[in-house]
Amino acid sequence: MELITQENLDKTRRWLRAILVIGMILLILFIIFIAGLITYGKAKGPPPLAVPQTTIFYAQDGKTIIGESIHNGENRYWMPLSEISQEVIEATISIEDRKFYNHYGFDVKRIVGAIIADIKAMAKVQGASTISQQYARNLFLEHDKTWKRKFDEALYTVRLETNYNKDEILEGYLNTIYYGHGAYGIEAAANYYFNKHAKDLTLEEAAMLAGIPKAPSYYSPFNDEQKAKTRQKIVLQSMENNNLITEAEVNKAFETPLQFNTDHDITHKQIAPYFQDAVKLALKDVVKLDERTIELGGLRIYTTLDPTAQEIAETNIANIINPKSEIQVALMSMEPKTGKVRALVGGRDYIKSPFNRVTQAERMPGSTFKPFLFYAALENGFTPSTKMRSEPMNFPYDEGRAVYRPDNYNNYYANDFITMAQALALSDNIYAVKTHMFLGVNKLVETAKQLGITSDLTAVPSLALGTSSVKMMDMVKAYGMIANGGISVTPIFIEKVVNHKGEVIYRSKREKEQVLDPALAFVTAHLMTGMFDKKLNSYTSVTGQSIANGLTRLYAGKSGTTKTDSWMIGFTPQLVTGVWIGYDRDETIDIVAERAYAKRIWAKYMEEALQDKPFVGFKPPKGVVPAYVDPANGLLATSDCKNARLTYFVEGTEPTEYCSVHLPNGEEKHEEKEGLEEQPDKGWFERIFKWW
Incomplete structure (x- = not known):
C-alpha cells in the first residue's frame, strides 16, 4: 500500500513540474509577444491620421454631380477633449467600451464573451471592438471584412496604444466617428442635430448622440425617432450600470423632449437628389460598401445619370403640375437594352420629402397592369384578333361566395364584340376581367412575377385592373423587358466604382436572360402601340388620343387610373419611362386636369429626351x-x-x-x-x- 502511494506522489510531482515548466515557457513567450508588440508599436511610431477623402459622383457624360463633389454635405471640426461635454464622454465610454481606461487596446474578456455568444447563435451577434480598435478602423479607408484588414486593424491599435495616452485616443475617436447625415465628429453632430457646441450638450442629448454611431442610418432620430429613443434608453441604462448616473436621472433624461435642429443646409442634394439616394442604396446593397467608405473612401462613382434627361424630366414636371397643388409625382427613365437608369424623380421637393416614390412607394397600377395579362393571354391561345363582348356583367368568384362587377370608364360599353387589340387600346375592363377569369386568377400573378414584380399580389378578379400595389421601379423594369424582346432588364444606377488608389473595385455586368417568348413579347409591344392609334376608336376613344398629336415617333405604352393613382408607362427601343401621379396619403384625384398630368409629362419628356436620337424601330423576331x-x-x-x-x-x-x-x-x-x-x-x- 505504501509503495502505491509513493508511486502516485512521484507521478503527481512529475506532472506538476511539467505544468510549471510549460507554464513558465508560455509566460515567457507571452512576455516576449507583448514586448514584441510594444517594440513594434514604438518602432513604427504613431500612425499618421488619415485625412478622409471625399467621394465624387460622376454623371453618364463624365461630369461631376456638382453638389456631391464640392462639399459632400460633410461638416468636420476637431475639438479638444476639454471642449467636449463630460456627459458625452461618459455616455460614449459606457455604451462603447466601459473598460476603456483599464485595458491596453483589447478587452480580452469581452472578446471571449463575444466569441461564445456568436458560437451559440451560429452568427455574428455581438461585437467586441474597443474604442481604440474603432479609432484604428476609422484611420483605415478600407472597411472590408477580411482577415488581413482585421490583422492590420490590430497592429494599428497597438501603435495607437503605445504612442498615445488614453485621452488622446478618446479625443481622436470622438472627432472622427460618424454620426450620420454627413456629420463626422461630435462637434459636427452637436451642430447638426441640436444646433449647439459639443461642450453644451445635455445628458439627454449626449445619450442620444452616443447611440447613433452603432448604425447611423438606423438610429438617426431624423430617420426613425422611435428607434433612436430606444437606443437612447439603452445608453442611459449603461451609464446607470457604470454608476455614473442614478435611475431618477435616467428616467428624467429619457422623458425630456429633445429640441432638434431642423434648419439644415442640404444644397448638395439639389442635383438629382432622389437619384443620388438610389445610387447610395445600390452602393450598400449591390457593391457591399459601408456608409463611411461611401462618404469618405475617396471613391469615384461613375453613375448612369443623363443630366440632360434629368433636367428635361424636372422641368416638365415643374411646368405641367400646378405649383399650388399638393399632388406628388414619380418618374423613372431607363434604357431597355442595358437597364441603365437615365433619369429619376422621386417627388416634387426633396427638401420637404426625401421619400423616394420610385424605389420605396407601392401604389395601385390600374390598367398599366393589363399588358402583363394580355401577354399571358397570347401565351394561352389568344391573338390580337380574339373577340369577346364588352357589356356590363358580374363575375362570381371564391366558389360563388363573392361577386365582382367591374365598370368601364364613364360606363361606356360596346355592347358588342371587340378584339383584343381594341380592348387594350380602349382599356376595356370587361374584356380584361373576362380574359383574367378565363386564364385563371393565378396565371396573372405568375406572369407578373415572371416580369419582375416583387410586391405581394392578390389573385382575385380585380387584379386584372391593377388593384394590388406595386413599385414603380418594378413596373418600369417589366415594361423594359417587353421592350427588350423578353430579355430580362435590371435597373442599373452605377457603371463602375474606382477606389482612392485608382483600382476598379466594381463594374456593372449585363447578364442576358430570355424570360419571355420573344415573338409574344413583340406582339404584346405592338398591341401597346394601339393606345395612340385613332383607327382603333370604337364605342370610345383610344386612351392616348389626348397626346397622340404631339408624338412624332412610334411608341408603345399603357396608361392606368384608379381613384388615387394615375400612371403612364411607355417605350421605344431606346427608352422606357414611367410616370406616376397621386397623393401621399391616399387622397383621391378629383380634379380632371390632375388625372392628365401623367400622360402629359410622359409625352413631353419622351419627345424631348429622344429629340436628337435616331428613329430606331423594333425588329420583329422570327415567328x-x-x-x-x-x-x-x-x-x-x-x-x-x-x-x-x-x-x-x-x-x-x-x-x-x-x-x-x-x-x-x-x-x-x-x-x-x-x-x-x-x-x-x-x-x-x-x-x-x-x-x-
Whole structure:
C-alpha cells in the first residue's frame, strides 16, 4: 500500500513540474509577444491620421454631380477633449467600451464573451471592438471584412496604444466617428442635430448622440425617432450600470423632449437628389460598401445619370403640375437594352420629402397592369384578333361566395364584340376581367412575377385592373423587358466604382436572360402601340388620343387610373419611362386636369429626351408575321376596308378569313390579296411601322 502511494506522489510531482515548466515557457513567450508588440508599436511610431477623402459622383457624360463633389454635405471640426461635454464622454465610454481606461487596446474578456455568444447563435451577434480598435478602423479607408484588414486593424491599435495616452485616443475617436447625415465628429453632430457646441450638450442629448454611431442610418432620430429613443434608453441604462448616473436621472433624461435642429443646409442634394439616394442604396446593397467608405473612401462613382434627361424630366414636371397643388409625382427613365437608369424623380421637393416614390412607394397600377395579362393571354391561345363582348356583367368568384362587377370608364360599353387589340387600346375592363377569369386568377400573378414584380399580389378578379400595389421601379423594369424582346432588364444606377488608389473595385455586368417568348413579347409591344392609334376608336376613344398629336415617333405604352393613382408607362427601343401621379396619403384625384398630368409629362419628356436620337424601330423576331386587318372585327382587310391597320401575329395564329363587311353593295369578296403593297395608303401611323 505504501509503495502505491509513493508511486502516485512521484507521478503527481512529475506532472506538476511539467505544468510549471510549460507554464513558465508560455509566460515567457507571452512576455516576449507583448514586448514584441510594444517594440513594434514604438518602432513604427504613431500612425499618421488619415485625412478622409471625399467621394465624387460622376454623371453618364463624365461630369461631376456638382453638389456631391464640392462639399459632400460633410461638416468636420476637431475639438479638444476639454471642449467636449463630460456627459458625452461618459455616455460614449459606457455604451462603447466601459473598460476603456483599464485595458491596453483589447478587452480580452469581452472578446471571449463575444466569441461564445456568436458560437451559440451560429452568427455574428455581438461585437467586441474597443474604442481604440474603432479609432484604428476609422484611420483605415478600407472597411472590408477580411482577415488581413482585421490583422492590420490590430497592429494599428497597438501603435495607437503605445504612442498615445488614453485621452488622446478618446479625443481622436470622438472627432472622427460618424454620426450620420454627413456629420463626422461630435462637434459636427452637436451642430447638426441640436444646433449647439459639443461642450453644451445635455445628458439627454449626449445619450442620444452616443447611440447613433452603432448604425447611423438606423438610429438617426431624423430617420426613425422611435428607434433612436430606444437606443437612447439603452445608453442611459449603461451609464446607470457604470454608476455614473442614478435611475431618477435616467428616467428624467429619457422623458425630456429633445429640441432638434431642423434648419439644415442640404444644397448638395439639389442635383438629382432622389437619384443620388438610389445610387447610395445600390452602393450598400449591390457593391457591399459601408456608409463611411461611401462618404469618405475617396471613391469615384461613375453613375448612369443623363443630366440632360434629368433636367428635361424636372422641368416638365415643374411646368405641367400646378405649383399650388399638393399632388406628388414619380418618374423613372431607363434604357431597355442595358437597364441603365437615365433619369429619376422621386417627388416634387426633396427638401420637404426625401421619400423616394420610385424605389420605396407601392401604389395601385390600374390598367398599366393589363399588358402583363394580355401577354399571358397570347401565351394561352389568344391573338390580337380574339373577340369577346364588352357589356356590363358580374363575375362570381371564391366558389360563388363573392361577386365582382367591374365598370368601364364613364360606363361606356360596346355592347358588342371587340378584339383584343381594341380592348387594350380602349382599356376595356370587361374584356380584361373576362380574359383574367378565363386564364385563371393565378396565371396573372405568375406572369407578373415572371416580369419582375416583387410586391405581394392578390389573385382575385380585380387584379386584372391593377388593384394590388406595386413599385414603380418594378413596373418600369417589366415594361423594359417587353421592350427588350423578353430579355430580362435590371435597373442599373452605377457603371463602375474606382477606389482612392485608382483600382476598379466594381463594374456593372449585363447578364442576358430570355424570360419571355420573344415573338409574344413583340406582339404584346405592338398591341401597346394601339393606345395612340385613332383607327382603333370604337364605342370610345383610344386612351392616348389626348397626346397622340404631339408624338412624332412610334411608341408603345399603357396608361392606368384608379381613384388615387394615375400612371403612364411607355417605350421605344431606346427608352422606357414611367410616370406616376397621386397623393401621399391616399387622397383621391378629383380634379380632371390632375388625372392628365401623367400622360402629359410622359409625352413631353419622351419627345424631348429622344429629340436628337435616331428613329430606331423594333425588329420583329422570327415567328412573327404582319397582316393588315380590319380593327372592328379582326379579319384580314380588303381594299374596301378604309380603316385597315397593320397588326402582328405569332406565325400560324394570323387570321385567314377576309372582311366582307365593307364591300360595296354588301357583296362578299373572297379572292386572296397578293401582298401588303396593294393596301391603300395607311397614313402616318402605318408609315412609322417601317421602323418595326
